[in-house]
Amino acid sequence: MVKQYARGKLADLGCGEKPYKEMVADFVELHVGIDHPDSLHDKSQIDLIGSAYRLPVKDEMFDSVLCTYVLEHLEEPHRAIAEAHRILKKGGCGIYTVPFFWHLHEAPRDFFRFTKYGLKYLFESNGFEILELRALSGFCVTFGQEFAYFLNQFRGRRRINPLYWLVPPLITLILVIAYVLSKIEKSEDFTIEYIIVVRKK
Numbered sequence: 001m002v003k004q005y006a007r008g009k010l011a012d013l014g015c016g017e018k019p020y021k022e023m024v025a026d027f028v029e030l031h032v033g034i035d036h037p038d039s040l041h042d043k044s045q046i047d048l049i050g051s052a053y054r055l056p057v058k059d060e061m062f063d064s065v066l067c068t069y070v071l072e073h074l075e076e077p078h079r080a081i082a083e084a085h086r087i088l089k090k091g092g093c094g095i096y097t098v099p100f101f102w103h104l105h106e107a108p109r110d111f112f113r114f115t116k117y118g119l120k121y122l123f124e125s126n127g128f129e130i131l132e133l134r135a136l137s138g139f140c141v142t143f144g145q146e147f148a149y150f151l152n153q154f155r156g157r158r159r160i161n162p163l164y165w166l167v168p169p170l171i172t173l174i175l176v177i178a179y180v181l182s183k184i185e186k187s188e189d190f191t192i193e194y195i196i197v198v199r200k201k
Contacts, residue, residue, distance in 0.1 A: 001095055001132075001195065001197060002020070002023055002024050002027060002066075002095065003027055005064060005093040005095055005131070005197055006024050006027045006028050006064045006066065006093075006095065007027060007028060007063050007064055007093075008028060008029055008030075008062070008063025008064060008092075009028070009029060009030045009032065009061065009062045009063050009064075010024060010028040010030065010031050010032065010062065010063070010064045010065070010066055011032050011034060011055070011057070011061075011062040011064070011065050011066070011084075011087060012031060012032065012033045012034065012065075012066045012067075013034055013052060013055075013065060013066065013067040013070060013080070013084060014034070014035055014036075014039075014052065014067060014068075014069075014070030014073075015033030015034060015035050015045060015046060015047075016035060016039060016041035016042075016045070017041050017042050017044075017045050018031070018033050018045040019068075020066060020068070021045070024066065028063075028064065032047045032048060032057075032062075033045050033046050033047045033048070034046070034047065034048045034049075034050055034055060034056075034057075035049065035050075036049065036050065036051055036052070037049050040106060052070065052074055052079075052080035052083060053074075053076065053079045053080060053083055054083065055083055055084075055086075055087055057087050058087075059086055059087065060086075060087065060088065060089045060090070060092075061087050061089075062087050062088055062089065062092060063088075063089055063092050063093075064088075064092055064093050064094070064095070065084050065087070065088055065092070065093070065094040065095070066094075066095050067080075067084065067094065067095070067096045067097075068095075068096070068097045069097055069098070069099065069193075071096065071098050071112065071114070072098060072099055072110060072111060072112045072113065072114070073106060073109045073110060073111065074111065074112075075111055077112060077122065078122055078125070078126065081122055081123060081126045081128070082126045082127075085126050085127050085128060085200055088200045089200070090200055090201070091199060091200060092199070092200050093131070093197060093198065093199050093200075094128070094197070094198045094199075094200075095195070095196075095197050096119075096195070096196045096197075096198070097136075097193055097194070097195050097196075098113075098114045098119065098193060098194055098196070099113055099114070099192065099193045100113055100114060100115065100135075100191050100192065100193060100194060101113070101142050101146070101190060101191065101192055102146075102192060102193070103146060103149060114194065116133055116135070116194055119133060119194060119196050120133065123196065123198045127200065127201060128198035128199065128200060128201070129198065129199045129200075129201050130196065130197075130198055131197040131198060131199055132195070132196065132197040133194065133195075133196045133197075134194065134195050134196075135188035135191035135193075135194055136191055136192060136193050136194065136195055137182070137190075137191050137192045137193070138182055138185050138186045138187045138188060138190060138191065139185055139187050139189075139190035140177075140178045140179075140181040140182045140185050141178050141179065141182045141192065142190045142191060142192045143178065143190070144174050144175050144177065144178025144179075145175070145178070145192060147174055148171040148174055148175060151167050151170060151171055151174075152167060152171065154167060155167040155168070
């Protein structure tokens with residue numbers, strides 16, 4: 001996805017610690033991380049401080065946008081999508097990932113989960129053309145990942161707790177089984193997340 005659609009000046013919206021910095025480095029000229037001042041993450045990688053609803057950049061300044069696991073944390077995701085449309089050049093692409101089945105996280109700022117139909121509506125109603133919209137897992141991987149997170153809460157931090165030692169190998173086993181079963185069961189109705197690639201018309 002990144003190789004195909006990221007190019008030129010890239011705006012990383014809600015960049016956090018810029019986890020994709022190395023991944024995009026070979027494909028873009030400039031990687032600008034933008035995040036809000038109250039971010040829960042390390043702020044050392046943020047290049048510009050601003051709200052997703054009012055980005056501190058001029059119109060049509062970027063060739064591409066990257067926005068991963070951010071829209072669910074915004075009270076008004078449609079406004080953030082409209083703002084991304086504003087800063088993209090015509091023909092510029094946006095790469096987004098959003099959750100569908102996932103547990104509560106970064107509370108209390110966790111507001112939404114998205115279906116593929118909701119995503120299609122949100123982006124098309126804000127002037128984008130959808131290039132790709134894909135589920136990234138089936139039931140087995142989704143269940144395995146969530147079960148792993150559920151079990152991990154019982155591990156604790158004290159090594160005298162037997163679960164401290166028992167939980168990690170059990171999680172590994174569950175994830176291996178989930179991965180093997182995912183080769184057979186490929187239902188997209190239970191995906192953890194979607195990836196959507198859009199283009200400004």
